[in-house]
Amino acid sequence: VSTATKIAQKKFDNCIMNASGVWCYDEKELSALDKSEAASFVTKSGTLESRKGNPKPRYFETDLGSINSMGLPNQGLEYYLNFVNKVQEQNPNKNYFVSCTGFNVQEDVLLLEEVKKSGFKGIVELNLSCPNVPGKPQTGYDFETVDMILQTVFENYEGLLGVKLPPYFDIVHFDQMAKILNKYPLTYINSVNSIGNGLYIDEEQEKVVIKPKNGFGGIGGDYIKPTALANVHAFYQRLDSRIQIIGTGGIKTGRDVFEHILCGASMVQVGTALMKEGPSIFRRLTRELEAIMRSKGYEKLSDFKGKLKYMN
Numbered sequence: 001v002s003t004a005t006k007i008a009q010k011k012f013d014n015c016i017m018n019a020s021g022v023w024c025y026d027e028k029e030l031s032a033l034d035k036s037e038a039a040s041f042v043t044k045s046g047t048l049e050s051r052k053g054n055p056k057p058r059y060f061e062t063d064l065g066s067i068n069s070m071g072l073p074n075q076g077l078e079y080y081l082n083f084v085n086k087v088q089e090q091n092p093n094k095n096y097f098v099s100c101t102g103f104n105v106q107e108d109v110l111l112l113e114e115v116k117k118s119g120f121k122g123i124v125e126l127n128l129s130c131p132n133v134p135g136k137p138q139t140g141y142d143f144e145t146v147d148m149i150l151q152t153v154f155e156n157y158e159g160l161l162g163v164k165l166p167p168y169f170d171i172v173h174f175d176q177m178a179k180i181l182n183k184y185p186l187t188y189i190n191s192v193n194s195i196g197n198g199l200y201i202d203e204e205q206e207k208v209v210i211k212p213k214n215g216f217g218g219i220g221g222d223y224i225k226p227t228a229l230a231n232v233h234a235f236y237q238r239l240d241s242r243i244q245i246i247g248t249g250g251i252k253t254g255r256d257v258f259e260h261i262l263c264g265a266s267m268v269q270v271g272t273a274l275m276k277e278g279p280s281i282f283r284r285l286t287r288e289l290e291a292i293m294r295s296k297g298y299e300k301l302s303d304f305k306g307k308l309k310y311m312n
């Protein structure tokens, strides 16, 4: 049987979805994702109460990516749980994600109690890496706190739960974080969030381009793909195989999807490029990935997942 026929017969499970924060603020945006070719969707990170977020302009697109300092604007976790529970009922064969984030461990526990009370059957993404709430550090860079949060959260929460991590830039930090993560019954880790506190400048006006934090914001897009691939692969090398990896960062073509999977990702999420192109991007990325797989004779993701070669 020809390779092409084999691929046609074993269409791989779609593995592409949105990154939290992009095209997922309200029911309208989430419904558009649900209608698209995306494998699933994740909501904007919900907090205990709804939030307006930082003053605008707080998002800016560049040729190579984006800078954002949204400040966690969201409708509140309850809104997202109500909506996703409804959608989940209509599509039992899809696994939906709800993202949430507290400002301390007590809030994280309250959020997960709210999830449990709502009867949510999907996957929770605990965001440990928002870089844009003035005065709040990125939890993911405080290893002891991450350990304490996961220990506390898993004392009571039995559902499917993953964590959204910031990018790390030090091999010892990969070692230390993996050691902590391997202690817990995590469904997955999502690596990476934006690279925090970058600065993009309008040279003509000699000015920053976003209002919050004197122009400092999280960087996404082409700028961060090498960092994202390194984080995905570093955790792939270190985590128990029971913990899946969602790869996020710098994805705008089928090649980028292929590279994230080659580094060990089981699924990928698209942020900046989705913001630029809209939900039709999922059809394009799926087609481009299929073409690459066909040209290499791969039938399913496991044929190449994590199989990045080193130079011997």
Ligand SMILES: O=C(O)c1[nH]c(=O)[nH]c(=O)c1Cl
Residues within 6 Å of the ligand: 021, 045, 068, 069, 070, 071, 072, 073, 127, 129, 130, 131, 132, 133, 193, 194, 218
């Ligand atoms: O400013 C934001 O809302 C934001 N922006 C990001 O780039 N990552 C996050 O996790 C969040 Cl929560």
